[in-house]
Amino acid sequence: MKHTGSILIVDDNPDILIAARLLLKQHYQSVKTTDNPFDIAGIISKQRESDQPIDVILLDMNFSQDSISGKEGFYWLKKIIEQDANIVVLLMTAYSDIQLAVDAIKAGASDFIAKPWQNEQLLGAVAAAFSHAKDKQQVGKLTRQKHGLNQALNTPSFKFLGQSAAMQQVFNTIEKAAKTDANILITGESGTGKELTAHAIHQASMRSEHTFMSVDMGAVAQNLFESELFGHKKGAFTDAKADRIGKFELAQGGSLFLDELGNLPLEHQAKLLSALQNRQVTPIGGSKTIDIDIRLICATNDNLEQAVVDGRFRQDLLYRINTVEIRLPALRERSDDIPLLVDYYLNHFSQKYKRDLTIAAGDMTSLCQYSWPGNVRELAHAIERAVILSEGENLDVSSVVGNTTSNVNSTNNPIENNNAYDTFDLEALEQRTVRAALTHHQGNVSHAAKALGLTRGAMYRRLEKYGL
Incomplete structure (x- = not known):
């Protein structure tokens, strides 16, 4: 049975072409x-267009212009x-020597064939070349897949927008800090755009x-912290049915x-600090350390300096993660950006x-006057809801501002203060x-969290904080 694949033979000697074709056509x-x-270029293009791309080329080194140098x-x-x-x-040539063969390999050739060849030698070299071609194609496919995956992972859902003085200062800091490998700590209220x-x-x-x-450190179960960040080996613990690559390695x-990050328990803070200091991680159940080369970016809506005073956060870890700190302003602090954001999300969801x-x-004025306690995330979800419900x-901004304020101020609300925003x-x-x-x-935590622009983990932390 003949092997699939295409070969191109290039030689100015017709006898060589006939002999090589008759031999290789059998296989x-x-x-x-x-x-x-x-x-050559035309044949490569034509074969690619016909969905039979050239895999291997046997190329003579000497044509009419120069008969011996290659x-x-x-x-x-x-x-x-x-x-x-x-x-x-x-590459093929009748004038072979060791240095020429070495130079050919350095130049990118897979092998060097001396003419006249032994049939078994040529068939072996061509078979090896096809195997090499298959490997290169597979590597190329994986590289394209990885590039596509990276693009998907690296592309946020929304654009990072702002024209206010406060946001221009944020953009300026990003521009300066991004060019370095400095660790960055992003602070600000929930929904201000820390992931963006x-x-x-x-x-x-x-x-x-x-x-x-x-x-999301708030969503990682305490007993899975090391597995999530550092990975684990099969059998390292009861549920470790297969090896897992940690986020540091990924x-x-x-x-x-x-x-x-402010939700990380002290015992896990110590392990994180050790990994950052040593630039190495060791999977659970593993004995070999893995060198890590990453740019660390952390975010929190907690006051970490106060957390240090309270004994909830390690001071040495705080020093390690905030070489540069970027504070994101709440939306009420940059109300000039609201029209820009409303237009963007209205266009996006439309x-x-x-x-x-x-x-x-x-209606735009009404949106600008609203306090947006959930910040940009709340605004995005509110505009999406309004686009869906509008006729x-x-x-219909009543489904945005009116719905929210009426919920807060309603006489059915179990809040004694009739004006929640005074x-x-x-x-x-x-x-x-x-x-x-x-x-x-009606007590549905998932729906309430989505309406506020919070993750379920962040919502549960607030429920615990306020005893709700």
Whole structure:
């Protein structure tokens, strides 16, 4: 049975072409020949278009211009590699020596064949070349898949927008810090865009072509912390049915984003600090350490300096993670950005749900006057909800502002204060808003968290914090 694959033989000696074709045709389905090296590029293109790409080329080193030096062969070898690096080239010459063979391999040839050849020698060399070609194609496929996966992982759901003075300062800090490998700590309230900031840092860094790996530390079970970050070996513990690669290793060469870092217990903080200091991790159940090369980006809505004072966070870890700190302003601190954000999310969700909606100037004013305790995340979810619920051509902002404020101020709300927003106590506002969301969604934590623009883990922490 003949092997699949295509071979091209290039030689100015017709006897060589006939002999090589007759031999190889017995073993391979497609064998092309030409006595003119200027035909190579056209044959490669034509075969690719016919879905029978050339896998291996047998290339003579000497044509009419120069009969002994092999310079022409090296020239055409370079041209072939430039056109398609996956093609494997075997160089042939009647004037062989050791140095010429060494130079041929250095130039990118797979092997060097002396003429006249022994049939078994040529068949063995061609078989090895096809195996090499298959490996190169597989590597190319995996590289493309990895690149596509990296692009998918590195592309955030939304754009990181802002034109206010506060956001311009954030962008300026990102631009300066991203060019370095300094560890960065992003602080700010929930929903201010900490993950988008981390993506922006990664995309502006020298590691942008590599993986951006994100871990929500608040959602990692305590008993799985080491397995999640450092990996484990099969059989390391009861449920370890297979090897697992940790996030540090998966982020190799790229950026590792640790969100909600303030929730990390002290015992795990020590293990994280050790990994960062030594630049090494050891999978659970493993004996071999793995060197790590990552850019660390952390985020928290907690006051870590106060957490250090309270004994909840290690001071040495805080020093390690915040070489540069970026504080994200709450949306109420950059209200100038609200029209920009509303327009962006309105356009985004109108396209997603195939709607054609506009917003009236008065309604935009109402959105700008709302306090947005859930910040940009709340705004995004609110606009999405409004796009879904609106009838006609205008965005119904009553499903955004009116729905939220009425939930907070409703007489059915078990909050004694009839005006939830007559105070500037942020903690009180957050508590009332969380309680209102729970009431509106009849105790459904998942729905309430989505309405507030929070993760389930973040929502549960607030429920515990406020005793709800």
